[in-house]
Amino acid sequence: MNLNPDLKKRTQLELFRLYKSIQSSVHDLTYLFWECTLRCNLNCGHCGSDCLSSSSVADMPAEDFLGVLDGVRRKLDPGKITVALTGGEPISSHERPTVGENRSMCRMQLMALVRR
Numbered sequence: 001m002n003l004n005p006d007l008k009k010r011t012q013l014e015l016f017r018l019y020k021s022i023q024s025s026v027h028d029l030t031y032l033f034w035e036c037t038l039r040c041n042l043n044c045g046h047c048g049s050d051c052l053s054s055s056s057v058a059d060m061p062a063e064d065f066l067g068v069l070d071g072v073r074r075k076l077d078p079g080k081i082t083v084a085l086t087g088g089e090p091i092s093s094h095e096r097p098t099v100g101e102n103r104s105m106c107r108m109q110l111m112a113l114v115r116r
Contacts, residue, residue, distance in 0.1 A: 029076055032108075033084045034065055037093035051088035062098035069108065078107040085112040 005013065037059045040051035072081065087093065090112045099110070 029072065029081060031082050031084060032069075032072065033086055034060075034099075035086050035088070036060065036065070036090050036099070037087040039092045040088035041092065042089065049088065055088070059093050062102075065099060066102055073107070082109040082111060085110070087113075 038051050038055040038057050039053060039059075040049065041053050069078075069083070072078070083099075085093070085099070
């Protein structure tokens with residue numbers, strides 16, 4: 001990794017930083033997707049997910065995600081944000097009930113994108 005980029009690369013990086021800053025100020029956050037698990041008990045042909053019935057990667061702890069929601073709630077109107085639990089199969093997440101029980105704290109809408 002080049003720690004001393006040339007002028008062209010620095011200019012590109014600065015323009016991208018400016019672009020992201022403008023986009024963040026123009027577009028409100030309305031959906032927050034949380035891929036709460038990499039486990040899925042199905043193997044659907046149409047699905048682009050690489051999730052398996054068992055995962056070597058642990059699910060993100062609910063406390064960490066609730067911390068993210070708390071930060072979002074402090075900066076934005078939580079009533080205008082929908083939190084979508086995705087995965088794998090979000091029903092197989094051990095952390096999902098904890099988030100569902102605490103979502104009222106944040107006043108955010110909660111939906112789970114499940115496989116059928």
